Amino acid sequence: xxxxxxIGVGVLFIGFLGFxxxxxxxxxxxxxSTSFSHKGLDIKVNYSQPSKRGRLIFGEEKDGALQPYGKYxxxxxxxxxxxxxxxxxxxxxxxxxxxxxxxxxxxxxxxxTVGLNSEVGVYxxxxxxDYTKDVLTVQVPVMTAPTEIExxxxxxxxxxxxxxxxxxxxxxxxxxxxxxx
Numbered sequence: 001x002x003x004x005x006x007i008g009v010g011v012l013f014i015g016f017l018g019f020x021x022x023x024x025x026x027x028x029x030x031x032x033s034t035s036f037s038h039k040g041l042d043i044k045v046n047y048s049q050p051s052k053r054g055r056l057i058f059g060e061e062k063d064g065a066l067q068p069y070g071k072y073x074x075x076x077x078x079x080x081x082x083x084x085x086x087x088x089x090x091x092x093x094x095x096x097x098x099x100x101x102x103x104x105x106x107x108x109x110x111x112x113t114v115g116l117n118s119e120v121g122v123y124x125x126x127x128x129x130d131y132t133k134d135v136l137t138v139q140v141p142v143m144t145a146p147t148e149i150e151x152x153x154x155x156x157x158x159x160x161x162x163x164x165x166x167x168x169x170x171x172x173x174x175x176x177x178x179x180x181x
Contacts, residue, residue, distance in 0.1 A: 029077035036156035042086040047076035057170040080122040088181040092138035145173040
């Protein structure tokens with residue numbers, strides 16, 4: 001009898017380890033990073049890429065939106081999104097010192113609030129950050145993405161005014177202008 005119980009516990013334990021291994025190798029929202037260099041400024045963003053998978057992404061909570069308007073969003077999935085600047089920059093018009101920051105957003109229908117917070121290294125960032133550690137918060141307008149995007153992405157491009165960091169998912173695009181101080 002004890003032998004059967006031990007075998008059963010062993011099978012459950014091996015199954016659990018298999019599940020952990022599978023989710024580590026094939027996550028639904030894989031970790032990724034993007035970097036950009038411009039005139040001696042290096043920017044790196046670490047985040048996880050959730051997929052749309054037929055869901056309503058941004059919208060009203062009553063409509064079942066994955067990311068409801070007015071609610072904290074970690075700008076991805078899993079761990080908190082982190083951004084690192086190698087030089088002092090202006091982030092949507094606000095000065096930011098070189099360093100690493102937790103980056104988050106609060107989506108709205110016409111604009112997103114984007115925050116940089118000094119709290120870094122946060123995994124399972126479902127909980128809102130300690131807002132007293134915010135370095136800045138800015139409002140940036142919502143635009144329509146040129147095409148529907150299945151996986152959330154953070155991209156960079158430069159133009160004559162500086163650098164544009166875009167958050168793009170589904171049909172929504174938010175652009176944060178960045179310049180070197």
